[in-house]
Amino acid sequence: MFELKDHNQIQLNSEGQLKHFLTTEGLSRELLTEILDTADSFVDMSAQQVKKVPLLRGKTVVNLFFEASTRTLSTFELAAKRLSADVLNLNISTSSTSKGETLKDTLMTLHAMHSDMFVVRHSDSGAAHFIAEHVTPDVAIINAGDGRHAHPTQAMLDMLTIRRHKGAFEPLKVAIVGDILHSRVARSQIHALKTLGVDEVRLIAPKTLLPHSVDMLGVKVFTDMSEGLKDVDVVMMLRLQKERMNSALLPSESEFYKLYGLSNDKLAYAKPDAVVMHPGPINRGVEIESAVADGPRSLILNQVTNGIAVRMAVMSMAMSGQMTEKPQPAAAEI
Amino acid sequence: MTTGQLSVENLLDKMSADLRELLQQRQIDNPLLIGIRTGGVWLAERLHQQLEIAEPLGILDISFYRDDFTQVGLNPKVQPSQLQSTTEDRHIVLVDDVIMSGRTIRAALNELFDYGRPASVTLVTLLDLERRELPIQADVTGVTLSLNPDQCVKLAGPEPLELIIRQRS
Numbered sequence: 001m002f003e004l005k006d007h008n009q010i011q012l013n014s015e016g017q018l019k020h021f022l023t024t025e026g027l028s029r030e031l032l033t034e035i036l037d038t039a040d041s042f043v044d045m046s047a048q049q050v051k052k053v054p055l056l057r058g059k060t061v062v063n064l065f066f067e068a069s070t071r072t073l074s075t076f077e078l079a080a081k082r083l084s085a086d087v088l089n090l091n092i093s094t095s096s097t098s099k100g101e102t103l104k105d106t107l108m109t110l111h112a113m114h115s116d117m118f119v120v121r122h123s124d125s126g127a128a129h130f131i132a133e134h135v136t137p138d139v140a141i142i143n144a145g146d147g148r149h150a151h152p153t154q155a156m157l158d159m160l161t162i163r164r165h166k167g168a169f170e171p172l173k174v175a176i177v178g179d180i181l182h183s184r185v186a187r188s189q190i191h192a193l194k195t196l197g198v199d200e201v202r203l204i205a206p207k208t209l210l211p212h213s214v215d216m217l218g219v220k221v222f223t224d225m226s227e228g229l230k231d232v233d234v235v236m237m238l239r240l241q242k243e244r245m246n247s248a249l250l251p252s253e254s255e256f257y258k259l260y261g262l263s264n265d266k267l268a269y270a271k272p273d274a275v276v277m278h279p280g281p282i283n284r285g286v287e288i289e290s291a292v293a294d295g296p297r298s299l300i301l302n303q304v305t306n307g308i309a310v311r312m313a314v315m316s317m318a319m320s321g322q323m324t325e326k327p328q329p330a331a332a333e334i
Numbered sequence: 335m336t337t338g339q340l341s342v343e344n345l346l347d348k349m350s351a352d353l354r355e356l357l358q359q360r361q362i363d364n365p366l367l368i369g370i371r372t373g374g375v376w377l378a379e380r381l382h383q384q385l386e387i388a389e390p391l392g393i394l395d396i397s398f399y400r401d402d403f404t405q406v407g408l409n410p411k412v413q414p415s416q417l418q419s420t421t422e423d424r425h426i427v428l429v430d431d432v433i434m435s436g437r438t439i440r441a442a443l444n445e446l447f448d449y450g451r452p453a454s455v456t457l458v459t460l461l462d463l464e465r466r467e468l469p470i471q472a473d474v475t476g477v478t479l480s481l482n483p484d485q486c487v488k489l490a491g492p493e494p495l496e497l498i499i500r501q502r503s
Contacts, residue, residue, distance in 0.1 A: 041412040
């Protein structure tokens with residue numbers, strides 16, 4: 001685990017603009033709203049006949065995925081291409097025990113490639129911050145998921161999806177359900193939801209899948225799903241992270257589904273116009289009933305579309321933030 | 335010209351007369367009128383009425399095509415361009431409120447060409463501020479203005495349309 005420095009100091013340039021996108025934590029409501037507004041204009045663009053804009057033309061974007069992914073990788077690739085960037089996908093699997101050294105060595109190779117932006121997914125928490133701290137200036141880093149720490153673009157596409165369907169954040173009760181302990185998505189969502197000012201953030205999970213410091217997050221915790229879903233406007237399901245579990249934290253998948261799976265019966269406890277979201281890929285019959293996932297309240301496919309727009313937004317904002325960074329004034333000569 | 339106001343209505347009358355004559359000369363009888371957001375759209379709407387063009391007006395937002403994106407950053411409130419028809423093989427009349435350096439028009443042309451290959455583009459502008467940085471000229475101009483370095487001009491609208499010249503403080 002890498003030591004995490006002050007989040008704002010590294011993500012923002014001297015004008016307070018985004019120059020890396022590493023975590024939703026510590027970003028102001030204004031900045032998160034700017035990301036959403038920018039993404040909104042890109043969503044509208046996707047419906048046009050001309051889907052490409054020249055914002056990142058001539059720039060090289062490298063997708064550096066140390067952890068396997070198809071969905072996130074392909075949406076980042078599509079987003080960069082729609083901004084007219086040149087895209088390189090590097091799938092690097094890592095098995096070295098001394099992770100820090102491996103990353104540093106990799107970074108030296110990357111320096112030589114003269115890329116403008118790296119989109120990084122890594123199984124170690126703090127990896128994206130580490131890279132952002134050690135990369136040359138002018139290079140933007142976008143965190144595509146680091147360990148259990150953060151997945152900020154997922155959180156922002158979720159926020160955009162909520163805003164596009166529900167409007168204002170203030171009146172909303174939002175429930176996050178499932179394997180919260182292992183979820184970087186949940187952490188980023190919680191920070192974003194709190195900053196954007198929703199009425200209530202609720203976590204619904206078995207005690208074994210809740211993080212230890214959960215009281216510090218300012219959320220309401222439920223282990224009973226029917227209690228937790230009462231009057232909720234947005235239900236955000238999480239994937240059961242089977243590959244992350246080191247110990248037997250659950251009796252069985254079917255037991256999990258019985259208690260924490262989102263079926264139509266459970267959904268009935270929420271508001272009649274509540275919407276359902278899931279970052280994907282969904283485990284049908286484990287976290288969510290097919291009828292719900294495919295049903296009229298599901299925004300799962302909207303999330304995918306919005307994901308491209310949000311990634312276009314943070315990539316263009318970070319590139320712009322890098323390029324408008326004022327160089328530090330040299331010492332005055334008298 | 336120093337401080338004061340110019341009559342946009344009068345200028346519009348002159349511009350629509352000039353434009354009508356120019357389109358006749360060029361034998362263009364089915365132009366596609368496109369306004370550049372925001373001032374150009376207000377003007378294009380007037381011209382659209384005055385020239386009695388049946389086809390809906392197109393709207394171009396050039397924010398994503400600006401060449402100074404790296405200096406000024408991204409405008410978060412961009413709305414999508416609205417072009418009902420394709421630009422392929424059409425005679426386009428492009429309308430903006432001010433031409434100064436010429437970069438906005440270059441951005442607009444780049445964007446138009448992403449939508450298709452026009453047969454021609456005729457440029458109409460209300461104001462020419464004569465501070466070109468690129469070799470781009472309007473075909474129809476309302477008025478040419480030479481401003482002092484401490485002056486700036488703005489088209490206010492949509493109702494009423496007014497040109498306001500200000501001294502920068």
